[in-house]
Amino acid sequence: MLRYVTTNSGKVREAREYLDAVEQLNYDYTEIQAAELGPIAVRGAREAYRHAGEPVLVDDAGLFVEGFDGFPGPYSAFVEHTLGIETVQRLVAREIDAPRRASFRCVLAYCDGDAFDASPDPVDREDRAAAAAVGADDDADDADDPLPVKLFTGSVRGRIVEPRGDGGFGYDPIFEHDGTTFAEMSAEAKNAVSHRGRAFAKFASWYQER
Ligand SMILES: O=c1[nH]c(=O)c2ncn([C@@H]3O[C@H](COP(=O)(O)OP(=O)(O)OP(=O)(O)O)[C@@H](O)[C@H]3O)c2[nH]1
Numbered sequence: 001m002l003r004y005v006t007t008n009s010g011k012v013r014e015a016r017e018y019l020d021a022v023e024q025l026n027y028d029y030t031e032i033q034a035a036e037l038g039p040i041a042v043r044g045a046r047e048a049y050r051h052a053g054e055p056v057l058v059d060d061a062g063l064f065v066e067g068f069d070g071f072p073g074p075y076s077a078f079v080e081h082t083l084g085i086e087t088v089q090r091l092v093a094r095e096i097d098a099p100r101r102a103s104f105r106c107v108l109a110y111c112d113g114d115a116f117d118a119s120p121d122p123v124d125r126e127d128r129a130a131a132a133a134v135g136a137d138d139d140a141d142d143a144d145d146p147l148p149v150k151l152f153t154g155s156v157r158g159r160i161v162e163p164r165g166d167g168g169f170g171y172d173p174i175f176e177h178d179g180t181t182f183a184e185m186s187a188e189a190k191n192a193v194s195h196r197g198r199a200f201a202k203f204a205s206w207y208q209e210r
Contacts, residue, residue: 010169
């Protein structure tokens with residue numbers, strides 16, 4: 001059984017499109033403060049695996065606004081819950097000239113207690129870069145942790161617009177990709193292009209073939 005460790009039901013709906021076997025584990029692992037998603041996901045996966053004692057998948061994601069140097073990035077959930085997405089959109093509109101570029105990024109971290117076979121390895125360059133960044137960024141207290149974690153990443157570019165649509169979750173109404181906001185797309189259409197969809201497509205093919 002694979003446990004998808006998240007408190008966010010929007011994430012679970014999207015993950016189910018890729019993996020039927022996925023079972024939500026509503027466990028609020030410790031999210032460290034870090035500029036990148038990778039280290040947060042790795043720590044979370046190790047903690048969740050030790051908590052659950054069975055294979056886990058942790059998903060750390062965020063919205064990175066180019067003109068704000070990537071803010072809110074790893075703090076996206078906190079900013080969504082404190083300011084709200086309308087305030088974020090108004091701030092972006094006031095402070096940044098069009099086209100107000102942004103991207104969504106997602107890092108999936110898988111841990112089942114075992115080491116991973118180095119080959120065959122379908123993981124792409126983006127995933128290797130994320131893994132390298134995690135190694136480089138690890139703080140002293142975690143660098144020695146021997147529990148292996150495998151990373152899969154996805155990202156999608158778009159721009160911040162006035163809210164449109166009522167599907168999806170989080171910032172979806174203010175994130176436009178190719179003329180359509182994520183909240184205006186069906187779940188299938190969002191998954192086909194989204195950060196999470198791309199990361200899950202890579203994870204699912206690796207998981208099913210391993
Ligand atoms: O419009 C959105 N469409 C998406 O597809 C999406 N993916 C992430 N986000 C935002 O980024 C935070 C992740 O934060 P996050 O990875 O820490 O997760 P979370 O706190 O919601 O739940 P958990 O999985 O940690 O339990 C979320 O809360 C959202 O604000 C998204 N917004």
